[in-house]
Amino acid sequence: DAGVIQSPRHEVTEMGQEVTLRCKPISGHNSLFWYRQTMMRGLELLIYFNNNVPIDDSGMPEDRFSAKMPNASFSTLKIQPSEPRDSAVYFCASSLLRGYNEQFFGPGTRLTVL
């Protein structure tokens, strides 16, 4: 079975540019999570969706960040405009909503904003 798929794996951009990160969850999973990992703050949850509906976006740092999940097999995390402090590894994870809700992580997108 394919795991969580993220693209791109690496992104280098200049300050002020728009960045879009993409995620395809495991087929059949109905919860999707976006995390960010930095040296200073470790792994932190940005936002999560249940059945394509955003449930908790309290971790989104500011209005420059937005996330969507138009259907059960695709989600995007957008940063506009990007800033150097957004440089981090962004992980997407998915799980079942009920019962055995183990989360599985994608390989991550390493974002560098110059």
Next chain:
Amino acid sequence: GIQVEQSPPDLILQEGANSTLRCNFSDSVNNLQWFHQNPWGQLINLFYIPSGTKQNGRLSATTVATERYSLLYISSSQTTDSGVYFCAVERQAAGNKLTFGGGTRVLVKP
């Protein structure tokens, strides 16, 4: 929010040694997972263990939910065990989101 503390923060082992990593959490949890982040940055699922004991090869884990801690045991360590080990918990009545500990960085020397 819930606090998750891992100890020790760093661990250096000689190949073949055994070790125990600890995860303490400050509130009741529905879910607890252990992950290994390898040197390439991938987060590998080790255990889904909200309570009880599980074993997988040279690794085993125990969670005592009533006392709010979990232990990860590594036996006969190998160089491929190097990396960072994370504990993550899902607090009860807080939705199904994980809060991560700071990790234990393990280096296994040949």
